[in-house]
Amino acid sequence: MTLVTEVSGDRHQSARPVLTMRGINKSFGAVRALTDVDLDIHAGEVVALVGDNGAGKSTLVKILAGVHAQDSGEITFDEKRVSIPSPAASRELGIATVFQELSLCDNLDVVSNLFLGREIGAAALDEVEMEKRSWELLRQLSAKIPSVRVPVASLSGGQRQTVAIARSLIGEPTVVILDEPTAALGIAQTAEVLNLVERLRERGLGVVLISHNLADVQAVADRVVVLRLGRNNGVFTVPDVSYEEIIAAITGATDTAITARDSRRGEESR
């Protein structure tokens, strides 16, 4: 097992992690979803959480999002031990989770979606202030949205994902969790979202990126945390790790169908 705890040469990263999970266990009935899982998230760092289907990525994230509670294990946030019993508690701590889908109301415009549940204005809504802040936020993220007064249904997949991510920033979180943000996106749109992820890092946020796409992971992540069958199976620093090493950690073996295929193709081209 290759456990890298301290990463060197990273630009914005703080010395102490802003969020740590230690020895997290979670079972659903007889199924052990997570066993002794550790995770560190630093400010200004993109941590990619990868693993095969059923490796426990979603469960781990749902614990952070307050959807499930862990059976045992410790979560510390800003060096204080915390429990996250509900999604509201997660938000209050400063953890924003952007789920893969079902996070936007198609019939509402961009402004309404950005501020949904956090509207500005006492008795009546202050639409002007919300629209102004929407433009400011989207501009900071260099997001390309044609108008903030169109229903989000009329936006492209990448733009919708941008709106969903931008919305998570309204509550000024310290950690943002992105669940498969580039799934079902085209190449240009994926690039847009990856740029956005980098901008979140520049703002000093800790970003957890769940992705199946290792090209995306290698493009933006600072560290890669691999889960396999509900256990930690390696933490890698991105420039130092190869695609094959990550694959090996995900599948649990160096000699798999995938690596075999890759080496065969390598030999053929030689």
Next chain:
Amino acid sequence: MSHPPATTELAPRLPLFRLRSGELGSVPVVVGLVVIWIVFEILNPAFLSAGNLVNLALQCASVGTISIGIVLVALVGQIDLSVGSTSGLAAAIVGIGMTSGGWPLPLAILGALVAGALVGLLYGFLFTRFGVPSFVITLAGLLAISGLQREVLGPDGTVNLPYDSFIVQFAQVWFLPTPIAYGLAVAAAVVIALTGWLSMRKRVAAGLSAPSPLSVIVRPLALLVVLLVVVWYLGTDRGIGASFLFFLALVVAMNYVLTRTRWGRSVYAVGGSVEAARRAGIRVGRVYVGIFVLCSVFAALGGLLAAGRLTSAGLSSGGGDTNLNAIAAAVIGGTSLFGGRGSAFSALLGIVVIQSISSGLTLLSLDSSVRSIITGAVLVLAVVLDALSRRSRAAHGRG
């Protein structure tokens, strides 16, 4: 400037684009209404007489009020099929309370409204707690509440309300004095002009795209002209009925709540995507319960107006086509039964269409059977339009 050039922002707002992509809004209703009025005027010149229009407005008030409630439940993608029975129950409570009960009128009215609220609360509880589809709950409610209505009315079945009571006077005798009506029309235009102007100033100050000063002036002016013509024309007969004005006020108030408040925003959000609303921290269950309660209270209120207008409460109160007309009005007015789209004004537009058809057919001395058939056909047409525009929106990627 913090926004892109106006050209990109304008494109989706062009009326033709919106029409073609399924953002129909109120355009088809208004066009339909004009066609209906022209046709009936040709068939019977009494149709557009001031006297008939005054009556038409009075007829709109009760079912229109019920229809506001239907708009609300439709906005969250639900339905209440029992609004007719609820209105009948409210009428029965007031009727019996005032006559054999000997209650003071305010108490009787309060009792009827509380009964409505309790019905809605029960629906909301059953819906949020057990997840039973609202059309099943309210279908059962339709039966149970009409039974309750019979129980309240007792063996006689019908009670006549005293003609000089407030409720009857309000619903059919009181009319707005014409000078006051003119004053209200001017006040409405001034308020709209002022809020439009202030909002424009605020948007300019915030560096946002703002409407031109001309458009800010033109809209209230156009409204003022329309209102003045209406007040003048209806004033040549009895004028604007108090009950119709009350209905108008309810529509305007509900429109404000839906479009300008946090609660209203959460209603549209729940109608758009329940899961997204929940994840945004909206208490979805509370929104549903609130909507069901409001819907039933509006139904009870409509029942009271109907009782006042008919000077009686009976077994037939809220029966017949009350349910269907209230639902049809909301849909014809442009509120989608699929949730998340519509406005309080669809209750007003829709009920005017329905009562125009009904009044026109009555003037032609057509049988009530024919009226039922035609009203049913119009409802189907409205629902088909709703479904088509939904499909077109999906095709144009506008959800």
